[in-house]
Amino acid sequence: MDKVILHVDMDAFFAAVEVIDDPTLKGKAVIVGGTSERGVVATCSYEARKFGVKSAMPTYIAKEKCPHGIFIHPRHYRYEEISNEVFKILYSITDKVEPVSIDEAYLDITYLKERPEVIASRIKYMVRKKLGLTISIGISYNKFLAKLASDWNKPNGLKIITRDMVPKILFPLPLKKVHGLGEKSVKKLNNIGIFNVEQLYNLPRELFYDYFGKFGGEIYNRIRGEDSREVTVYRERKSVGRETTLKRNTQEKEDLKIYIEDFAQDIEEYLLENNLSGKTVILKLKTASFQNHTKSKTLNKYIYSKRDIFEAAWRILEVLELKEEVRLIGVSLTSLKTNEEEQLTLF
Incomplete structure (x- = not known):
């Protein structure tokens, strides 16, 4: 028996949230991301995409392509709030949900009695009615084809790829x-x-x-329509981190130190909210020539406090020789585990 997999994907999620919070933006070219010349586009409305704007594009290029666009700094706390509401709807359908990102997930509905397209239509209706957002859904017998189908006729799309359509449809x-x-x-x-x-x-x-x-x-x-990956109900988060593109390139470590302190604060807040701690600190640098460099340090204990995260990241930076100016800096903590697990091992 073939599985029945849904891939759900929110349409231009960050930009769509900005529009529902400020209806005057409806129908306009909304571009969410770093608003400075050195920023990067996180996502944009479909009106902006018509001008060639896309995710990960430098902001200055987006402004050249779409000078009349409305550039908005991301509000991640708000996107997380709305994402939580979307996932509540998905979990009301089935507990076999695999979150992929804040706005994307797979659902295994193989053993539900209703027809897949009825279930998909109900999800779309519930998200639209409760949140005012559109969502695209792909339906197929494996994850690869379901994801392909969800992207087929965005926005607000619904597409089914059946076994008899493969491989010609591809x-x-x-x-x-x-x-x-x-x-x-x-x-x-x-x-x-x-x-x-x-x-x-x-x-x-x-x-x-x-x-x-x-x-x-x-x-x-x-490409022959076969993909054996299962929908994984629980996906353990492997890392938490923050990064930013600097307003000006710099080789001054004291300047970079300020960013490390801010990142450590944000990471601590996330860890405390989710009762997590980690063991490996990673420092990421991108140079003026767009070369990425990462250095990590694995500690002999699990940490969660701002002080410990900052000290570990700062020690990494202190010994580095910066041969070139830095344009982006990031800090992340990996090897995560829940604090309960750590306490249990002690007893």
Whole structure:
């Protein structure tokens, strides 16, 4: 028996929340992200996307493409509030929910009696009625195809991909639509004249391993409509962190120290709210030439306080030789566990 998997994805989530909180923004090019020239777009409304604005685009480019756009600094606390309400609706349908991000999840509805499209329509109705937001849903027999379907006719989309539609429905798709193929892999394939799924489909299996290493088999199977990944009901959060792009590039460690203190405060608040602690502190730096560098330190005890997080991150930075100015800095804490688990091991 085939599984029945839903992939639900909020439409332009951050921007949509801004619009429901301020209806005067409706129909306008809303762009959420860093509002300075050095910022980055987090997401934008579909009106802004018509001008070529997209996620992860530098703000200055977004302003060039869409000079009349309304640029808004993110309100993460508000997005989390609305996300919690969306997930309450999803959990009212089934407890087999795998959160992927703040605005995205998989649901396994294999054993529910109603038809999948009826369930999907009900979710869409409930989200729209309660929150005023639209959500796109894909339905299929595995995660890869369900995610592909949810992106098929956004916004407010509903798409079903059945087994008899595969692989022909996949053939015209560009390679970037295949989950697991990154930008570098796509360029590599483009260089040998492979631009869509049909061309990739016709390559011998051995070539997949040559190009993608150990993931070659997964890519080979996915474009044939096969994906064995289960919907994971509980996904343990592996890290918590904060980062920011600086207003001005700097090599002064004392300037960077201020950011580390702020990040440590934010991380402490999250850890206390969720009763977590961690053991590995990671410092991330992006240089003026856009080179990423990370350094980590694993401690001999679990920590959660601002002071401990700051001291560990600062010790990493202190010994680093900054050969180039820094444009972005971040701190994260990994190897997380609940504090109850730590207490139980003591007894």
